[in-house]
Amino acid sequence: MAGRTRCRSLSFLGVLSCVGSPLSSMYTTSSVFLQSLANVGITHIFANWGSDHPALLEDLQRQRSEKDGQTASQIITCPNEMVALTAAQGFAQVTGKPAAVIVHVDVGSQALAGAIHNVDRGRMPVLIYAGASPFTSLGEMKGSRNEWIMGLQDIPDQASIIRQYMRFTSQIESGKVATGIIHRALQIATSHPKGPVYLWARREVMEEEVELSAVNTTVPLRKWPPIEPTALSVAAASTIARALLEAKSPLIVASHPGRSKDAVPLLTHLSTQVAIPVVAVCPSAVAIPFSHPYFVGVTYLNRGSHTHHLAKADVILVLDSDVPWIPTLQAPNPEARVFVLDSGDPLKTISAVTQWHIDAEMMCNADVVLALEAINAAVDAQIETCNAGIIDERRTSITAEHNELVRKLDGLENAWRQDMHSGRPTIPNILGVLRRTIAEQTPSRSLDKTLVLNESVTNNPIVWQHMRTEIPGGQLTSGGSSLGWGLPAAIGAHLGASKNYELIVAIVGDGSFMFAVPSSVYWIARRYETPFLTIILNNGGWKAPKMSMLGCHPSGYGSRAASGVELSVGFGPDCPDYSQIAVAASAGWAWGKRIGGDGGNVQEELTAALAEAVRVVIEERRCAVLDCVLDAL
CATH class of the missing domain: 3.40.50.970 (Thiamin diphosphate (ThDP)-binding fold, Pyr/PP domains)
Structure with a gap:
């Protein structure tokens, strides 16, 4: 086959050898895969290489030889898989754009470790690709087994290692379908609730030769858009706005609305208009500027640490929160009207949380930006009918509370x-x-x-x-x-x-x-x-397990331990x-x-x-x- 590299089996060595011109151009499923990632806007690939990646490494070097040392996407070599996925998460958090991660067969998938949990719960769009052990062992196809570890790394359902944390998993079975699978994966990853996706392929598939036309074929990404954000219905927006305007003691609980930066000024406007205190509960991003006079602090729900507004609130608006309160520690007023807004997963079914419930009057699956826009519009339309005196009283009291918070922080720092x-x-x-x-x-x-x-x-x-x-x-x-x-x-x-x-x-x-x-x-x-x-x-050492122990056994044996080292949660004495x-x-x-x-x-x-x-x-x-x-x- 002119211009192509040929492979033959050297049975006496038990390996495959590729012969032919080292400079001959050859395109494979790996070529399609890498070019497709670049075409859909993946600028960074965080990679931990293994024996399942020869064709990927070969194509990257082809790119460098043809493009003055450059590759279509920047390759970030990561000596550890969890570091690779976490770096990809950090990239997605600040850019709002997906990154890609490449890991090695079953062991690399397992080595993603706790980062899988974080990227799922953090709702960050990341595409994870793992190779898989070859399925041929006698040289029947290029990429056939030629290393002893490949017999150990072949498992019946590789994707099951992390499937319950993924929005989508799929096997790439041919270079002819690789582009479509990538597009579908990213379409899902970037739709609410955003999150990670996992693709995998056997080594022989990634070595499959394709024509240059397959690599150059560009499928318009506009044909694979993410699902449009869900808006809040007019009726729901009006009901929530009316409840907030009529409330004597409203409260906003915000955890993750700040993942969308556009939500911050909208929440700030709502809080300002109606003088509603905002408490950040286990936040992952800034929900409201610290200096806002109605920001009343941050809590991670340790015993007694929730805002005092929770117990007296008669209307509570919960924004993108996984755990707005813990009933056994501090519960809201049972008569409070509770409205829950979540950008894509209000019942935590996609997040696969087995036990989850909030007593609420209304559960809304709505993009937080669109929802806040609708609520603000409804508030602006109805605000003339509300009791201005009650709102003015709240402005004074909440501002004083915020100022006291700042005073205490200043005192502690000095x-x-x-x-x-x-x-x-x-x-x-x-x-x-x-x-x-x-x-x-x-x-x-x-x-x-x-x-x-x-x-x-x-x-x-x-x-x-x-x-x-x-x-x-x-x-x-x-x-x-x-x-x-x-x-x-x-x-x-x-x-x-x-x-x-x-x-x-x-x-x-x-x-x-x-x-x-x-x-x-x-x-x-x-x-x-x-x-x-x-x-x-x-x-x-680790303070968290000690605190968990004290939460269950406040006066037990562990409470009398002389040190974290004695309790086995310390890293000392050295x-x-x-x-x-x-x-x-x-x-x-x-x-x-x-x-x-x-x-x-x-x-x-x-x-x-x-x-x-x-x-x-x-x-x-x-x-x-x-x-x-x-x-x-």
């Missing part, structure tokens, strides 16, 4: 310990200095061009409030509960939207630094020049030197320092260290890691 020899700052100390340092050293002299990735776990609400984020999308969490999101997400965010930010800060704690596989993260950061600042809130892990992983490129616990003046030490760390990231374009030693849990 309350340095009198015993300076303890050498340990509090988290408010750290965040107050960090915020002021950003305002002093970034080019804009503000926090408006800083992205905060918050994975401080048990300290999530403290970080949310003390960072005082104003802009939509300015602070994010994973939207899930698997640790290890923050550091890889910083890489993805930088690759996706570095032009939008002067500084990216990952604030991690409760062991999430170790979960993030820092040896891979900081290597990738150096390789692809994605500098970010890491702040480690180092409490010496904790890892986290900052130097980053330095070593990046071959000395990252800057790292540990502060606290050395008996010095911690206020001066912290101020100087943060100033240097921010300078290193902004001016030298290197990662900086500041390990802040806190009181041990």
Whole structure:
């Protein structure tokens, strides 16, 4: 076959050998796959390579040879699969666009680990592709088995490993259908409720030869649009607006509306018009600017931590929330009128949550932006008929409550310990200095061009409030509960939207630094020049399991444990030197320092260290890691 590479079986070696001109052009299903991804707008592929990917690697090198060293989509080599998927999630979170991830057979699919949970619960559109072990073993087809591991990696239902977290799974069985399958997968991934999709193919299929015309065939993406966002009915919008206007004590519970940045000004307008307090419950994105006078704080629903407005509210509007309250800890007024709005999955059936219920008058499957537009319009049309006196009273009382919140935060940030020899700052100390340092050293002299990735776990609400984020999308969490999101997400965010930010800060704690596989993260950061600042809130272990134990056994044996180490949730007595892990992983490129616990003046030490760390990231374009030693849990 002229101009093509030929394959023959070398039975005495038990391998396949490909012979022919090394420069001859050959197009395969892998060519179609990669070009189709580029055609639909996939700009970044986070890849962890394996024995199922020869044709993909070959085609990427063909692209480089034909395109001055470039590939149609940028390839980000990731030594760890969970890091790859999490970086793709971070990319999608800041761009709103899907990324792709390539992993290796069953083991690579399994190694995606907790990132699968996060990308599902976070509702981020990511296309995952995994190769599969060859199904031929005697050289019948190109790509047939030629390595011992292929006999171990062949399982009957590879997609079942992660199917329950996916919006769609499918096998690519020929290069002739690859483009259509990719289009369908992304059509589903980008429709509400957005989320991950999983494609897989046998090695022989990806090695299947195709004509150049198959690679060059462009299927218009406009023919595969995502489902149009669902609007709120006029009747529902009018009912909700009337309830809010007639309420004496309304409340808005917001968790994820800020995933759509356009929702933030709409929610702000609604809150302002009717003087409705807004509480952020387990948020994944900024719902309303911190400085808004009717923002009353953040809660992660620890016992007694929900806003006091919950118990007295007579009308509650719940926006894109997975868990707006926990009835056994704090429940709303049983007579309250509750309205639930969710962008695509109000009953959590697609999310496959087995036990889920909210006592509500109305459940609405509606895009949060369209819903808020409709409610605002209905409020504006009816507001002249409401009791202006009640609204004015709320304005005064809620503004006073917000001002008191700010006063308390200021006090905590400035309350340095009198015993300076303890050498340990509090988290408010750290965040107050960090915020002021950003305002002093970034080019804009503000926090408006800083992205905060918050994975401080048990300290999530403290970080949310003390960072005082104003802009939509300015602070994010994973939207899930698997640790290890923050550091890889910083890489993805930088690759996706570095032009939008002067500084990216990952604030991690409760062991999430170790979960993030820092040896891979900081290597990738150096390789692809994605500098970010890491702040480690180092409490010496995992506080979350200790808190869970105390929630069930407040006065049991565990409550009397002398330390986290004794309880087996601590990393002491000699904790890892986290900052130097980053330095070593990046071959000395990252800057790292540990502060606290050395008996010095911690206020001066912290101020100087943060100033240097921010300078290193902004001016030298290197990662900086500041390990802040806190009181041990």
